[in-house]
Amino acid sequence: MQRPIRIMLAAAAVLLGACASPRPVRVVTWNVEDLRPVPPARTDASRARAIAGVIRRLDPDVLLLNEIAYDRPEGPGWEPGAPPGSNAQRFADEHLPDLRLTAWMPETNTGEPSGHDLDRSGRAVTTPPPYRPGRPTPEQLAFANDAHGFGVYPGQYAMALLVAPGHRILHDRIRTFRLFRWADMPGAVPPRALDGSPWYTDEAWAAFRLPSKTLAVVPVLLKDGGVLHCVISHPTPPAFDGPEGRNKHRNRDEILLIKAYLENEPWLVDDQGRPGGLPPGAHAVVLGDLNADPKDGDSVGDPIGRLLKSPVLGPDPEPVAPTPQDGLDPWDTSTFGLRVDYVLPSAGLRVVGTGVWREIEGPDGPASDHFPGWAESIV
Numbered sequence: 001m002q003r004p005i006r007i008m009l010a011a012a013a014v015l016l017g018a019c020a021s022p023r024p025v026r027v028v029t030w031n032v033e034d035l036r037p038v039p040p041a042r043t044d045a046s047r048a049r050a051i052a053g054v055i056r057r058l059d060p061d062v063l064l065l066n067e068i069a070y071d072r073p074e075g076p077g078w079e080p081g082a083p084p085g086s087n088a089q090r091f092a093d094e095h096l097p098d099l100r101l102t103a104w105m106p107e108t109n110t111g112e113p114s115g116h117d118l119d120r121s122g123r124a125v126t127t128p129p130p131y132r133p134g135r136p137t138p139e140q141l142a143f144a145n146d147a148h149g150f151g152v153y154p155g156q157y158a159m160a161l162l163v164a165p166g167h168r169i170l171h172d173r174i175r176t177f178r179l180f181r182w183a184d185m186p187g188a189v190p191p192r193a194l195d196g197s198p199w200y201t202d203e204a205w206a207a208f209r210l211p212s213k214t215l216a217v218v219p220v221l222l223k224d225g226g227v228l229h230c231v232i233s234h235p236t237p238p239a240f241d242g243p244e245g246r247n248k249h250r251n252r253d254e255i256l257l258i259k260a261y262l263e264n265e266p267w268l269v270d271d272q273g274r275p276g277g278l279p280p281g282a283h284a285v286v287l288g289d290l291n292a293d294p295k296d297g298d299s300v301g302d303p304i305g306r307l308l309k310s311p312v313l314g315p316d317p318e319p320v321a322p323t324p325q326d327g328l329d330p331w332d333t334s335t336f337g338l339r340v341d342y343v344l345p346s347a348g349l350r351v352v353g354t355g356v357w358r359e360i361e362g363p364d365g366p367a368s369d370h371f372p373g374w375a376e377s378i379v
Contacts, residue, residue: 022224022226023223024353024376024377024378025061025228025376025377025378025379026058026060026061026353026374026375026376027060027061027064027228027230027285027287027343027345027376027377028055028058028060028062028063028064028343028373028374029063029064029287029288029341029342029343029372029373029374030051030054030055030063030064030065030341030370030372030373031065031066031067031234031289031334031341031368031369031370032051032065032066032067032367032368033067033367033369034067034069034156034157035047035051035065035091036069036133037069037071037075037077037090046363047362047364047367048094048095049095049362050360050361050362050363050364052096054357054359054360054367054372055099055372056096057357058357058374059099060162060164060374061163061164061167061222062161062163062164062167062220062228062230062285063101063161063162063163064159064160064161064162064230064232064287065088065162066159066288066289066370067157067158067234067289068087068088068091068105068158068159068160069087069155069156069157069158070084070085070087070105070107070108070154071084071085071086071155072084072085072154072155074111074128074153074154074155075153075154075156076131076133076153084107085104085105085106085107085158086105087160088103088104088105088160088162089103091103091160092162099164100164100165101162101163101164102162102169103162104160104161104162104171104218105158105159105160105161106158106159106178106216106232107158107176107178107214108151108155108157108158108159108178108213108214109149109178109209109211109212109213109214110150110154110155110156110213111128111143111144111147111151111152111153111154111155111156112147112148112149112151112154113125113127113128113143113146113147114126114146114147114148114204114207114208114209115207116146116200116201116203116204116207116208117146117204118145118147118204118208119142119145119146121142121145121146124146125142125146126143126146127143128140128143128152128153129143131152131153136152140152140153148208148209148212149209149211149212149236150236150240157213157234158213159214159216159232159288161216161218161220161230161232163220166222166223167221167222167223168220168221169219169220169221170218170219170221170227174216174217174218174219175216175217175270175271175274176214176216176272177211177214177215177216177257177261177270178209178213178215178216178271179271180209180210180211180215180257180268180269180271181206181207181208181209182208182209182210182250183205183206183208184210184267185253185256185257185260188253189249191245191246191249192244193243193244194243194244199244199246200246210250210253210254211233211235211254212234212235212236212250213233215233215254215257215261216231216232216233217229217230217232217261217278218230218232222379224379226283227282227283228284229278229282229284229285230284230285230287231262231278231284231285231286231287232287233257233258233288234288234289235250235254235289235291235292236250237251238251238291238292238297238298238299238300239298245300248298248299248300249300251299251300251303252300252301253303255290255292255303255304255306255307256303256306256307258286258290258307259306259307259310260277261277261278262277262278262284262286262312262313262346263277263278263310263311263312264276264278264279265277278312281348283345283346283348283379284312284345285344285345285349285375285377286307286313286342286344287342287343287344288341289341290304290340290341290342291340292304292340293339294308294316294339295339296337296338296339297338297340304342307344308344311347312346312347313344313345313347314346314347314349314351316344317343317345317351317354317375318331318354319331319343319354319355319356319373319375320354320355320356321355321356321357321358321371322355323358325358330356332356332371333356333370333371334369334370334371335366335369335370335371336369340370341370341371341373343373344375345375345377349377349378349379350377350378351376351377352376352377352378353374353376354373354376355373355374357371357372357373358371360372
C-alpha cells in the first residue's frame with residue numbers, strides 16, 4: 001500500500017467516530033538480499049537507490065532490513081574512524097535523507113569464526129580470506145561454513161532496525177541473544193550423520209551458537225507514548241546442508257527460540273546475563289525473514305506453525321499482495337514462491353492493515369529476491 005491508502009485508513013477511522021484513537025504504526029520488514037556497504041562510489045549503489053525508492057513509498061514508522069552488512073574492519077566498505085555497525089545509518093543518510101530515519105544494527109554471528117570444523121571438511125578455517133566481490137571463492141566458502149553463521153566475511157547478512165522521527169529506540173533496554181548456545185536450549189538434539197554419530201564434536205556442540213545472525217529485542221518508544229518491543233531475527237534457511245539436516249534443525253530451533261522469548265521461558269538468558277523473555281502484558285511485534293513457510297518449503301517440525309499458534313501473538317495477519325503475479329501465491333514474500341518474511345503483532349494490538357509490496361523493480365532488475373511485508377497496528 002502507498003501513503004494515500006494510509007490516509008484513507010485514517011479517514012475511515014474518523015468516519016467511524018474513532019478520531020481520538022492513536023495513529024496506526026506501520027511496521028515493515030524486508031530482506032534486501034546481501035546489501036553491502038553502499039556509499040555512492042561503491043558496489044551496490046544503484047540497487048541501494050532502488051531499495052530506498054521502495055522504502056520511501058512504504059513510508060514506515062519501524063523498518064527491519066535483513067541482509068544489510070554490519071561494517072567492521074575485517075569486512076568491505078569500512079570507514080576508518082566510524083564505529084562498527086554504521087552501514088545502515090549511512091544508507092539512510094545517503095539514500096533517504098528526507099525520511100530522517102534513525103538506525104541501529106546488532107552484531108551478527110555471520111562470518112564470526114567458531115574455531116571448529118563445523119562442515120566436517122577435515123579442518124577448521126578460522127581466518128577470513130581477503131574480501132572479493134561476486135560469487136564466493138572456495139576459500140571464502142570454507143571459511144563461511146565453519147563460522148557461527150554463514151558469511152564469507154565478518155558482518156555479512158546482518159540486520160538493521162530503523163525508526164522514523166518521533167519514535168525513539170530505547171538503547172538501554174535492548175536485549176540480544178547472539179551468544180545463546182544451541183546446547184543450552186531444552187530438548188535440543190544435535191544433528192547426526194548417516195551412520196548415527198553426532199555431526200558436531202562434543203567440543204563444537206558445547207560452543208556452537210544457535211542464532212545464525214542474532215535474536216534481538218529492541219524496545220521502541222512511539223511518539224504516542226507506547227512502547228513496542230521489536231523482536232528481530234533471521235534464522236538460517238532450512239537448506240544448503242546434507243542428509244544430517246543441520247540447517248533444517250537449526251532453523252526450527254531458531255524459530256522456537258523466538259517463541260520461547262515471547263512466552264517468557266525462565267531458562268532463557270540473554271547476552272547481558274538477564275533471564276526470561278517478554279514481560280507479561282508488553283506489546284511486541286515479531287519481524288524478519290524467518291525462512292519458513294507454514295504451507296510449503298523444507299522446514300522440519302513446523303516451527304513457523306508453532307510460533308503462529310503462540311498465545312502471545314494475535315491471529316496470523318497473513319498479508320497478501322494487492323495484485324496477482326504469475327507463479328506466486330498472494331501471500332508469498334519471495335520471488336522463489338514462499339512466504340518467509342513476517343510481521344506478527346502481539347495479541348494486545350489491533351491490526352488495521354497489512355500487505356505484501358511487489359513493486360521492487362529497479363533500473364538493473366529486481367531490488368531483491370524478497371518483497372517487503374508490512375502491518376499497521378494500533379498500539
